[in-house]
Amino acid sequence: MSWNPIPGPLVASPRRWGPRFSPARLPVFGGGLTLTLFCYRFFSTWEDLGCPPVGRQWSAMKRAAMRLWTLNKGLLTHGRGLSQGSQYKISEPLHIHQVQDKLREIVGISTVWRDHVQVMEERKLLHSFLPKSQKVLPPRKIRDSYIEVLLPLGTDPELRDKYVTVQNTVRFGRILEDLDSLGVLVCYMHNHNHSTNMSPLSIVTVLVDKIDMCKHSLSPEQDIKFTGHVSWVGNTTMEVKMKMFQLHDDEKYWPVLDATFVMVAQDSENKRPAFVNPLIPENKEEEELFTQGELSKSRRIAFSTSSLLKVAPSSEERNIIHELFLSTLDPKTISFQSRILPPKAVWMEDTKLKSLDICHPQERNVFNWIFGGFLMRKAYELAWATACSFGGSRPYVVTVDDIMFQKPVEVGSLLFLSSQVCFTQGNYIQVRVHSEVFSLDSREHMTTNVFHFTFMSEKEVPLIFPKTYGESMLYLDGQRHFKSMSTPVTLKKDYPVEP
Numbered sequence: 001m002s003w004n005p006i007p008g009p010l011v012a013s014p015r016r017w018g019p020r021f022s023p024a025r026l027p028v029f030g031g032g033l034t035l036t037l038f039c040y041r042f043f044s045t046w047e048d049l050g051c052p053p054v055g056r057q058w059s060a061m062k063r064a065a066m067r068l069w070t071l072n073k074g075l076l077t078h079g080r081g082l083s084q085g086s087q088y089k090i091s092e093p094l095h096i097h098q099v100q101d102k103l104r105e106i107v108g109i110s111t112v113w114r115d116h117v118q119v120m121e122e123r124k125l126l127h128s129f130l131p132k133s134q135k136v137l138p139p140r141k142i143r144d145s146y147i148e149v150l151l152p153l154g155t156d157p158e159l160r161d162k163y164v165t166v167q168n169t170v171r172f173g174r175i176l177e178d179l180d181s182l183g184v185l186v187c188y189m190h191n192h193n194h195s196t197n198m199s200p201l202s203i204v205t206v207l208v209d210k211i212d213m214c215k216h217s218l219s220p221e222q223d224i225k226f227t228g229h230v231s232w233v234g235n236t237t238m239e240v241k242m243k244m245f246q247l248h249d250d251e252k253y254w255p256v257l258d259a260t261f262v263m264v265a266q267d268s269e270n271k272r273p274a275f276v277n278p279l280i281p282e283n284k285e286e287e288e289l290f291t292q293g294e295l296s297k298s299r300r301i302a303f304s305t306s307s308l309l310k311v312a313p314s315s316e317e318r319n320i321i322h323e324l325f326l327s328t329l330d331p332k333t334i335s336f337q338s339r340i341l342p343p344k345a346v347w348m349e350d351t352k353l354k355s356l357d358i359c360h361p362q363e364r365n366v367f368n369w370i371f372g373g374f375l376m377r378k379a380y381e382l383a384w385a386t387a388c389s390f391g392g393s394r395p396y397v398v399t400v401d402d403i404m405f406q407k408p409v410e411v412g413s414l415l416f417l418s419s420q421v422c423f424t425q426g427n428y429i430q431v432r433v434h435s436e437v438f439s440l441d442s443r444e445h446m447t448t449n450v451f452h453f454t455f456m457s458e459k460e461v462p463l464i465f466p467k468t469y470g471e472s473m474l475y476l477d478g479q480r481h482f483k484s485m486s487t488p489v490t491l492k493k494d495y496p497v498e499p
């Protein structure tokens with residue numbers, strides 16, 4: 001198909017026997033399985049029947065039996081996979097619902113919250129599968145991680161209801177959730193280890209580098225297709241490029257969105273970074289993508305080094321702030337205190353909107369932290385409402401950039417989102433959302449994310465004026481993000497752009 005940016009088979013490379021398990025070992029583990037199954041069931045039934053709790057030694061034996069049972073369970077699943085072919089094999093586009101199913105299968109997580117502690121205990125056992133160095137991991141190609149996902153809005157009215165807005169467009173917040181899950185699945189495809197069924201890696205989103213829209217509104221009545229692949233790999237991080245297309249009346253899929261995410265692999269307990277398979281580009285275009293990944297890493301470091309939280313604004317930026325300040329002084333008084341707004345302008349402090357969410361278990365991801373896509377959806381919807389009430393018309397998002405996931409959000413936390421317009425130009429509105437959680441257990445407040453969204457309004461919007469030094473820094477930061485929009489970070493599009 002013409003829209004496929006990385007031609008090549010969608011099937012992962014053939015399954016091989018891993019060093020840890022081999023067919024010869026199966027009978028040994030089979031015997032162990034019977035014994036451990038017996039022990040595990042015996043101790044569980046003993047206590048379920050209301051018999052007195054077993055002593056310390058018995059408890060230890062019970063725990064050991066449980067561990068062995070878990071390992072053997074993994075082995076059995078592994079054995080089944082061997083005869084049936086790879087569980088990761090994806091030879092045709094996945095339905096959007098299958099993305100979550102696949103992730104659960106790979107991470108080995110239950111769907112029931114009540115079991116989450118035990119399931120995480122089981123995942124700890126996968127720790128031994130983690131390599132000590134990246135060198136021992138076989139390199140992968142871009143095509144190994146390439147997947148396609150179908151969101152059949154055109155044919156599935158029930159699904160459509162989840163995505164539709166009151167203006168009969170597609171909810172962008174839902175798309176953010178899908179991109180987050182897809183990005184993680186792409187990384188699992190890249191790191192697929194043929195000798196284990198469940199992955200010892202916990203892959204989480206560290207950064208949404210950029211999401212550029214090629215089209216401002218999407219139809220909720222036409223099918224959508226996502227594609228994604230790993231484009232660059234560090235030691236423990238992977239850059240993922242994703243694209244989104246929508247079916248048009250001409251029966252062709254047209255591009256609507258380009259996204260670049262950075263994911264990090266952690267160990268099975270989601271505590272320490274873990275090595276990922278290297279990536280080998282196969283042709284010139286892939287080499288270019290890889291080089292661009294390196295450049296993006298340097299750009300991110302440079303951007304964060306020059307953060308206004310660390311260093312003073314440039315002289316040009318200082319002039320901007322001083323000019324803004326002078327233009328708000330009341331000419332009738334000789335004072336730095338009396339400030340008045342110029343015509344068609346709004347104080348930054350008057351653009352704020354806030355929200356509070358309780359992070360219920362329903363919003364958890366496969367690792368039992370709050371799902372990054374949920375956080376993005378909530379932040380996006382608040383940002384949209386902020387831009388809408390500020391600009392006076394329904395805005396549409398043009399760019400999302402530099403969403404850094406600094407800390408995971410615990411289930412049960414209170415999520416405080418605070419949104420404000422921090423820069424405007426013409427019809428553009430730059431909105432910043434600060435996300436903070438309050439842990440009910442530790443009684444601590446912590447910043448977890450800062451989101452940056454650029455919206456476009458139907459009509460020209462008022463200028464924004466900072467009052468305090470802190471707001472001036474937000475203004476400059478907003479301006480920096482706005483300016484970065486015009487610097488494309490993705491390769492030139494290799495498909496037709498909508499006429």
Ligand SMILES: CCCCCC(=O)SCCNC(=O)CCNC(=O)[C@H](O)C(C)(C)COP(=O)(O)OP(=O)(O)OC[C@H]1O[C@@H](n2cnc3c(N)ncnc32)[C@H](O)[C@@H]1OP(=O)(O)O
Pocket residue numbers: 103180181184203204205206207233234235236237238262264266273300365366369370371372373404405406407408409
């Ligand atoms: C359905 C399933 C979906 C699941 C998806 C989610 O929901 S995810 C949920 C939302 N996301 C999260 O909760 C993540 C929260 N954040 C964190 O836990 C942590 O910040 C983190 C683990 C990502 C990073 O921790 P640290 O910064 O301490 O890690 P460390 O310094 O060791 O760096 C590890 C790797 O991350 C890279 N790294 C760190 N910060 C980075 C940044 N801003 N941009 C790019 N890359 C960055 C480093 O270069 C390094 O890569 P190299 O080693 O390659 O040099």
